[in-house]
Amino acid sequence: MGARVSKATSCCCLRGQLHGSTRLDDPGSEEDEQGEAYELPAFQEYTFEQLRLATAGFAVENIVSEHGEKAPNVVYKGKLDAQRRIAVKRFNRSAWPDPRQFLEEAKSVGQLRSKRLANLLGCCCEGDERLLVAEYMPNDTLAKHLFHWETQAMKWPMRLRVVLYLAEALEYCTSKGRALYHDLNAYRVLFDDDCNPRLSCFGLMKNSRDGKSYSTNLAFTPPEYMRTGRITPESVIYSFGTLLLDVLSGKHIPPSHALDLIRDRNFSMLTDSCLEGQFSNEEGTELVRLASRCLHYEPRERPNVRSMVQALAPLQKDVETPSYELMDMPQAGASSVQSLPLSPLADACSRKDLTAIHEILEKTGYKDDEGTANELSFQMWTNQMQDTLTSKKKGDSAFRQKDFTTAIDCYSQFIEVGTMVSPTIYARRCLSYLMNGMAEQALSDAMQALVISPTWPTAFYLQAAALLSLDMENEAQDALKDGCAQETSSSSGR
Template sequence: MGAGFSLCFRPSNTIANLNDSSELENISKESYSLPEFSLKQLKAATEGFLPENIISDDGEKAPNVVYRGMLEDGRWIAVKRFQYSAWPESVQFLAEARAVGQLRNKRLANLIGYCCEGNNRLLVAEFMPNQTLSKHLFHRESYPMKGAMRLRVALHLAQALVYCSSKGQPLYYDLNASKVLFDQNGNPRLSCFGLMKSSKDGKSYSSNLAYPPEYTRTGRVIPESLVYSFGTLLLDLLSGRHTHPSHAVDLICDKSFLMLMESCFVDHFSKDDGTELLRLASQCLQFDPCKRPNPKSLVNALAPLQKETEQVPSFVLMDIPHRNVAPKHLSPLGEACSRLDLTAIHKQLEMAGYKADVESEADKEPSFDMWTDPMREALHSRKQGDAAFRAKDFCSAIGCYTKFINIGSLESRTVFVRRCLCYLMTDRAEEALKDSMNALGLHHVWPTAFYLQAAALKFLGMDNDAQEILKEGASLEAMKIKNAPSV
């Protein structure tokens, strides 16, 4: 989503837009300080670590799982929660988190923060909205992943490993298909969570995933162990099935490429490309770690296989909706914001009134006997602003709503979105964008605020971000309708 343009409610040590790959390449080790989140922030973002928000699919049990969450500023995040026994020493946890946090690359789902409060150990990363390689490769009921996309996954993953190694992070723990994520554009990225061990006793691999032979002998991993795991992933990409490490070597011995692949996938690869992938997998799965290729040589071998599909966007190859595609099933307000039809937006906000402000008991106006002079003054200003809003006297409405907000006795998300529209009507889009974010600050899952934010972004010419925000609003609205009590 367009979180990189969020103007309010970020952690105190704000950084560059982490979804912008060009910005990522320009952040130096010396200039970046990994933000710290409070436990309260992360609880709010994940709705108290609600089980329904668990998004990891690698077989881990709570609390060693990953949660989807949304910060107050509307940014989606992924939160990895560790057991205290994994990191009993806070100093060690902080040191490793900050080391991993220095890695900033478009091939990674980058770390954007941490929490080390009491016995709590949590990592916060960019949220990747298009699930994992495991989901797309093993659990997709229709439209099997195209061969060109499988080749791209292999290349991008190898490039991620080269980058990590070049930055002094040559180890990755438990590399498997669930650690490869897809961003909003459908591009594959390597999860940053696997760059940190998840237990103090050195057990770095799950019992049923990609452990190399030397790990079974010594219980330790070396940089070459990562290449072995990469080899099993290549077999996964070739066959469309999960390859158990203990069967990997047997699977490639004396078997041709066509015998290995599922019949429905044969047409996705040329024989030459498939044979080359099989050859690389065989090299990666050598018993002797010294005989395995290094990540850089894997990149050199995989890059020529991209061929004519190199310029085709990943979201096309993945058959997934892109953020530039208009979201379906928008409400009338969402439709008006997508068209930037300010007159229609005004009509919809008028019809909605202040219903959103009284959805919960906490948002209701105080009873008469609780009123104070500032409260009465604030409500009078709001009443004047509403009259000007109805009369389409938007400059006067701005003045009255601003007075209501500045008095500070009462809070109203509706006033913020109404003033947001008034700013758009008077060609003050930046102020409008701030007001939409202020409304989200009062209620961070309110579809109306997302829609108004999209309108402001569209007014500023940021169409890609606007489309993404519209999708968020539509998704939240659909969820709200789904969860509404039946009558």
Template sequence: NGEEALPGFSEYSLDQLRAATAGFSTDNIVSEHGEKAPNVVYRGTLDEDRLIAVKRFNRSAWPDPRHNRGRPLYHDLNAYRILFDQDGNPRLSSFGLMKNSRDGKSYSTNLAFTPPEYLRTGRVIPESVVYSFGTLLLDLLSGKHIPPSHALDLIRGKNFLMLMDSCLEGQFSNDDGTELVRLASRCLQYEPRERPNVKSLVTAITPLQKETEVPSHVLMGIPHGMASSKQTMVLTPLGEVCSRMDLTAIHEILEKIGYKDDEGIANEVSNLYILYCFKS
């Protein structure tokens, strides 16, 4: 095409980068930032007198596989973080470098929905995820984002019906609904040790599944396959750029409509709560 081939990437050793920055000298620091992934940017010079910028991350910014092996924890589990693909399968979004975040910002929702122990210590433990699952259960049952403290007051007063989404009437028995509400209340206990573990959650929920497992797209009434999806749905402008995964265009559209996520759109465009926006 007459275009010059782009040069390939070069790899540099730590010793080369150390030499280029004069031993990561403080005199060469350009910037220091990154709440979730602390890092320092240094000015450097390679042997061929080419100026470079070297970003050096704090060791604690990156998950330690030996420390975290077998215990992956998802921060801030809530309905807004669960996206659906074209076949209706749920996907978790907004994975980030949150291991070292202790300021409450990794829990992006209102503080009323944040696990109590996270507010006290700034640390996420397995029981914190169970607490967040309880808020998710409440969202599914009520169709609203009800603060856990208010929901627990209703549950203690046995006002289950006030919690239930009227659109779900007839979709399951009162006994099943009551059991799910009680399960949510157990997940939302103030003390982590009083919450069920994941294994007991699965044991409690499994008997409530009445239907034989079927593909998600069947349950949600979504036409199967890319061709049928394209024929029956028209993408909105935001949906169209989402389908292309064009983050720059997504950013521009969200800024135009005044969208603000919990930490500011300019900070983390990747924390999108919308995967596809369809218009029938």
């Protein structure tokens, strides 16, 4: 479990603007095209250290998607200062060689704010590093729910809702001068906490304004791109047509094959057999007609996005049922910590019982520092390491005797040397900070423990205790749930 990492260079700032980040022009509380205010923090620049902490050191366990060898741009899930859940896209070093172009594009996309988008919250541009920070969508992609479902196929009313919301997202972007979208497909449609579909902002960022950066599977490429190497807003409509086919068929059918089926009026081959009896012939025919118009060979013959919204809106027969019910998934926040089987440490942290936490940490010792003890003993011949071990022993003695001020000093000496890292040292200093009423420092240590060991339940539980001390009840509940999930996962894997 032990690993070498750099020391944290800053403590997390919790209330208000994040430490080290630069807040840019605030778009404010904007009313989107659907007439509802959607409030999010203003777009801001983050430091690389902030995002390293948020993703637990860009841990493999936090990867949610990645691309091929030619453009290995990896997306991680994370939490900013243990609060807001985020998705962090880390680009290949050669993807954006010009930092000014990257910042200009990111700032432009970052001004968009809509409940139909997984919005861009910020970016990082330090040295060769190029990262984007967006809202995290926890309920998978449209591709997963259409092509790789496990228990139940997506219902017809939900499919109609998906294409309407997607059309509304594109209409909003077009109204804000961002009509181009790179490689629109079912993997770009994400589902939020309430299972409402959102369009990923990353596709807006990846295209360049001259349209030259478009690339996709050639079978699904708009024909004009094959002729000119450029995309236009009409090309996005073509890709929207392929998505209409995906939703109707539950398969990723090449447009040329789909158009042949439509010409032959072989509609049964175009419709998902799982949808039998869920929609009328009129509804199916209308969706096929819209897809045909979007897939027209000539771009000028395709409909614009506003007309797509107007055509899809009347098809919505069930506008009252929440998306999470249509998807047969639990409502966001529906599960409570009380319903979870809590370990003794999780229970103590949920009650902020610092005495009980101390007893458990003392009893557990360093058994979770896998591999650390051997490396320490191997390096004991250096005077510096001997001093480091002495600091650790003194810290352990003070921790045992509940002299938490001395424990903080001794553990800090061990950490400052930086030769080795130990998640348990951070856990013990975290509790020592809590005992001394230093909740923000405690939270920082819990986050550092996660950087060293991203799946360690103890770090999540201590994070919850620190958040409770900061009166951040909802965030603490989330941390407890994350810890329980990790504990359950590790137990089932044994």
